[in-house]
Structures are given as C-alpha cells and as structure tokens.
Amino acid sequence: MLLLKLLPAGLAFAILQVALRLADDADLVRRLKAREPHAMNDLYDRYGRLAYSLICRIVRNPSTAEDLVQETFLRVWNRVQSFDAERGALGAWVLTVARNRAIDHLRSVDGRMEAGAIDLDHLERPGLFAKLDSAALAMDRVRRLKSAFEKLTPTQRQVIELAYYEGMSQTEMAERLKQPLGTVKTWTRSALKILRDELAEAAIA
Amino acid sequence: MFELYALGVLEPAEKTEIEAHLARGCESCSHALASALALNAGVFSFAPPVKPRGRLRRRLLTSVGVHYPGWGWVWAAGAVCLLLVAAWLGVEERRRSFELADARRALLDSNGERDRLTQALQFLSDPQTRPASFGRGQTAPPRGYVFLHPQMGVLLIASNLPAAGPGRTYEMWVIPKGGAPQPAGLFQSDGMRALHILSGPVDVSAIGTVAVTIEPAAGSSRPTMPIIIAAPIGS
Numbered sequence: 464m465l466l467l468k469l470l471p472a473g474l475a476f477a478i479l480q481v482a483l484r485l486a487d488d489a490d491l492v493r494r495l496k497a498r499e500p501h502a503m504n505d506l507y508d509r510y511g512r513l514a515y516s517l518i519c520r521i522v523r524n525p526s527t528a529e530d531l532v533q534e535t536f537l538r539v540w541n542r543v544q545s546f547d548a549e550r551g552a553l554g555a556w557v558l559t560v561a562r563n564r565a566i567d568h569l570r571s572v573d574g575r576m577e578a579g580a581i582d583l584d585h586l587e588r589p590g591l592f593a594k595l596d597s598a599a600l601a602m603d604r605v606r607r608l609k610s611a612f613e614k615l616t617p618t619q620r621q622v623i624e625l626a627y628y629e630g631m632s633q634t635e636m637a638e639r640l641k642q643p644l645g646t647v648k649t650w651t652r653s654a655l656k657i658l659r660d661e662l663a664e665a666a667i668a
Numbered sequence: 669m670f671e672l673y674a675l676g677v678l679e680p681a682e683k684t685e686i687e688a689h690l691a692r693g694c695e696s697c698s699h700a701l702a703s704a705l706a707l708n709a710g711v712f713s714f715a716p717p718v719k720p721r722g723r724l725r726r727r728l729l730t731s732v733g734v735h736y737p738g739w740g741w742v743w744a745a746g747a748v749c750l751l752l753v754a755a756w757l758g759v760e761e762r763r764r765s766f767e768l769a770d771a772r773r774a775l776l777d778s779n780g781e782r783d784r785l786t787q788a789l790q791f792l793s794d795p796q797t798r799p800a801s802f803g804r805g806q807t808a809p810p811r812g813y814v815f816l817h818p819q820m821g822v823l824l825i826a827s828n829l830p831a832a833g834p835g836r837t838y839e840m841w842v843i844p845k846g847g848a849p850q851p852a853g854l855f856q857s858d859g860m861r862a863l864h865i866l867s868g869p870v871d872v873s874a875i876g877t878v879a880v881t882i883e884p885a886a887g888s889s890r891p892t893m894p895i896i897i898a899a900p901i902g903s
Contacts, residue, residue: 511725511728512720513715516716516717516718529721537728552706559709562712591702595706604710608707608711626671627675627711632679
C-alpha cells in the first residue's frame, strides 16, 4: 500500500489493472478446465476482439476471420487442460493460436509450405507458454513495444509485418522485396533487436 | 532469431539448430523462446482493432454446447411490437378510408343540392316562369308552388310534406289537359320540405295539372297511390 501511495495515480492504476487481470486469467483457466458453461463466454469477452482484429489483419476477410476465431477458441477450449493456470500467459497463447490459424489459412490458400501447418501446431503447445511472463500483454508493455515498432525504419517495419502477418520466411521476403537475402536478414535482425531491447527495458522498469 | 522460430518462418537449417538446443534442455534457449513468444504476442496485439459481429459469440458458445440467449428476445419483442403497430395502422387506415368515402359522399350530396338550388333560382328569376300553387285552403299539409318554364321544365317546391316512409318515394306527374299522367321524376322529402325539378322543355299551355303521389321506391309508370299534391295549371 505504501508503494501505491508513492506512485503516480495513473501508474498505480495500471499496475492494479494488470494484477487484477492476471489473477482473473488464472481463475479463468481454472474455470475453463472445469468446463464451466460461462467460462468460454468470459474468455471471448477478454480476448475475442483482440483475436478477431489480429485475424482480420492477416486474412483481410471478415467472414473467414469469424471461422478462424471459432477455430482458435475451440482449439484453446480443447487444449486448456495442459495449460498451466498459475504460470502461463493465457492472452499470449490465445493470440499465438489465432495468428497461427490465420497464417495456416493463408498458406493453404497460397499453396505454399505444405508442412507449415505441422510446424505451427508444434509452436502453440500450451507447455511453451508456461515459462512466459504472464504480463506479456500488459498494457504498458504493449504501448512501449508499439512505440518502438513505430520508430523502426520502413524496411525494418516491412520485414516484421511480412513475418508476423504474412508468415513469410526471410528467403520468401527477399524474393518478394527483390533484395539480397543477406540484406533482408540484416533488416530483420536489427528490427527484432530494437523490439527485444525495448521489451527488456520495460520488464526492468 | 527465436522470434522467427516461434513464428514458424525460420529457414530449415536454423530451425533444426534451435530445435536441437531445445531438445537438449538448454536453459538459455528455453528462456529466449519464452521471451520471443512474449514479444510476438505483443506485436500480434498491434493489429488495428475491429469489432466482431454479435453472431460470432453465439456461434462459438453454441459450438461448445452453451446456450447463449443474446439479444434474440429483444428481436422477438420488437417483432411483436411491429406486428401490433402494423395491425393498428391497418385498422386506422380502414377507418380513415371509410371517413374519406363518407366525406366524398357528403361533398357530392352538397354539390348536387347546390346545383338544384341554383337551377331553382334560375327558374324563379326568369320572366317566362309561370307559377301555380297547391294546398291553399286545406287544413292538412302539404302546401306549395309549381313553376313551369317552356325551356327549363317544371319546378315543384312543397312544404309540410312528411317523409314518404320506408320503401316508398314521392313521384311527380305532369298531366296534360285531357291526357294520361306522365311520370316526371322521383324525389324525397326531408320530413318538412321538398324541392323537385323536371328539367327540359315542356309545353306549358298543354299541361293541365302537376300532381304528386307516393309510389314504391322504384317508381311507377302510372300513379298507383292516392294523390298527395294536385296543382291545377291555369290557362
């Protein structure tokens, strides 16, 4: 309480909000595991709009996005038993599943990387999210990350968008951008370092 | 490059290398992967916010066997209200159309009445009109006047003339001197007064009497009832 008194009101409120949200997420995971009827409704309330926005950004079709959101939440519902309620970051997991469903869809439409679906499936196992900082989607962190993203050069931003929202490998990006692979790798590496450093600073702060 | 690995976009050689490290239980690689997943989730949340349609929640909950009432009851209540409003509007419309028809009828009646009065006035003001009276000296009604005009015809104005009664009508007759009565039109009394016009040229000098009888509603070709009015036309 003393700490809260010393902090500016806005920051104290943000910390309180994050703490409440994390406590809520752990409780929500327990309720999802217990198959409580309204747990899915609450999960959708909390992450439905974020997941839908992300999928819309990737597939750019509202009707397809609805199908993929349904697939995302059903996947979470069916796999939540392996999710660590105490340590896992529920939001990060839901968004990863959502992004992977959308990229899988893009890949199936484009007919590229047949084995990609298996890769993505492997990369969204609930166990992977157990060691995650559960405040991964804390408002303050996301704000700082976004501000760092906006400071990237146009080429850095472009390669990040191609990797995150189009699921392109660096070789595919080099072909798309008609640039040498080495150049694309440099842009990607430097962009990710800027974002990573910002996140590390946010974690310390 | 753990971020790219977690996104599933790493080149095969680099991917194999990272997976080998993770399989060996490399602590720093595990930590790097967790950080990469957190960073990736942060970037995913940059997507411009879009509001999904309400039906998506319903679809989703139905797919896991949860009944979601949503706003269905609001639509149902709205539909009932609309039906009630539509029914009320229908009744109102019907009532208004009846009122409009009544008003039209009244207007036509009043127009007809106005025309008749105008015609009667023309009768009375024309110097060629020849008057005759009836009912004078009688203790019982009716009384009144008959006006004859060679071009305009015959005008009958009667007072104290009771209504003809249900299924009955007054019929005017023009009786030529030494001839049989000729039907000269049907009319009704408002219970007190009556005005009737036989339009068209008549031979005033040949008319001996103008009479009125009560006849069946459709009228008669010959008088069948007692004479109510008889106005002798002087020569």
